[in-house]
Amino acid sequence: MTAIIEINELSKSYKAGKAVDGVTLTVRRGEIFGIAGPNGAGKTTLVECASGLRRPDGGTLRVLGLDPYDDRRALLQRIGAQLQEAALPDAIKVGEALRMYASFYDKPADWRAVMDEWGLADRRRARFGNLSGGWKQRLFIALALVGNPEVVFLDELTTGLDPAARRTTWGLIREMRGRGVTVVLVTHFMDEAETLCDRLAIVDRGRVVAEGSPRELIAEVGADSLENAYFALTEREMA
Numbered sequence: 048m049t050a051i052i053e054i055n056e057l058s059k060s061y062k063a064g065k066a067v068d069g070v071t072l073t074v075r076r077g078e079i080f081g082i083a084g085p086n087g088a089g090k091t092t093l094v095e096c097a098s099g100l101r102r103p104d105g106g107t108l109r110v111l112g113l114d115p116y117d118d119r120r121a122l123l124q125r126i127g128a129q130l131q132e133a134a135l136p137d138a139i140k141v142g143e144a145l146r147m148y149a150s151f152y153d154k155p156a157d158w159r160a161v162m163d164e165w166g167l168a169d170r171r172r173a174r175f176g177n178l179s180g181g182w183k184q185r186l187f188i189a190l191a192l193v194g195n196p197e198v199v200f201l202d203e204l205t206t207g208l209d210p211a212a213r214r215t216t217w218g219l220i221r222e223m224r225g226r227g228v229t230v231v232l233v234t235h236f237m238d239e240a241e242t243l244c245d246r247l248a249i250v251d252r253g254r255v256v257a258e259g260s261p262r263e264l265i266a267e268v269g270a271d272s273l274e275n276a277y278f279a280l281t282e283r284e285m286a
C-alpha cells in the first residue's frame with residue numbers, strides 16, 4: 048500500500064519543552080489512521096505539523112509527497128481539516144458555509160451535492176448556532192470534504208456527542224473511507240479507535256509507543272481490549 052503521510056524523527060518544541068520528540072510513522076492511502084494518547088502527549092501538535100499549520104524543528108515530513116510547511120498552499124488544496132467550533136459565526140447558514148468553503152479551493156466538489164450527500168439539504172437555511180452538536184459535526188465533516196480532499200484530519204470529532212450522534216459520526220467516517228479519502232483521526236476513545244481505525248499510533252510524551260492495527264496492539268501487550276492495551280502502554284503516566 049502506498050504511503051500518503053511519511054513522518055520521520057519529527058520533533059517540535061514550545062518554550063515549555065518538547066511536544067513532539069522523534070516521531071516516526073506512516074499513514075497509508077485509504078485507511079482510517081488513529082492517533083491516541085494522554086492529554087498533552089503531542090497529538091494536536093503532530094496533526095498541526097502534518098497539515099502545514101506548524102513548522103517542525105527537526106525530522107522530515109511528507110504529506111502527499113509535499114513538505115506541509117514549505118508547500119502549504121499546494122497542500123491545502125488537497126487536504127481537509129476539521130474546523131474548531133469557534134471557526135464559524137453562529138449566524139452563518141449551513142448552505143452559506145458550504146458555498147464559502149467551496150470557494151477556497153481550485154477544484155472543489157459541488158457544494159450542493161456535498162450538502163445532499165451528508166443529509167444537510169433540509170437544514171440548508173438553518174443557522175450554525177442553532178444546530179445540535181451532532182448536526183454541527185455533520186456540517187464540519189461536509190466542510191472538510193467540500194474541497195475534494197485526498198486526506199482529512201479530524202481532531203476529537205466525537206468529543207461531547209451523545210452515544211447516538213457518536214455512532215452516526217462513526218458511520219460518516221467509514222463512508223469517507225469508502226469514498227477513497229484517507230482519514231487521520233485524533234481520539235481519546237479506545238472503543239472508537241477499536242471499531243473505526245485500520246491502524247493507529249499511541250503517542251505518549253511526544254513519542255510513538257506503539258503503532259499497528261488494534262488487533263496487533265492488543266496482541267503486543269497480551270491485553271483483552273484496546274483500552275487495556277492503551278493503559279498497559281501508557282500506564283506510567285497514571286502512577
Ligand SMILES: Nc1ncnc2c1ncn2[C@@H]1O[C@H](COP(=O)(O)OP(=O)(O)OP(=O)(O)O)[C@@H](O)[C@H]1O
Nearest residue numbers: 061062063066084085086087088089090091092093
Ligand atoms: N501553542 C502552544 N504553545 C505552547 N505550548 C503548547 C502549545 N500547544 C501545545 N503546547 C504544549 O505542548 C504539549 C503537547 O500539546 P498537544 O496539544 O499537542 O497535545 P495533545 O496530545 O493534543 O493533548 P490533548 O489530548 O490534551 O488535546 C503540551 O505540553 C502543551 O501544553
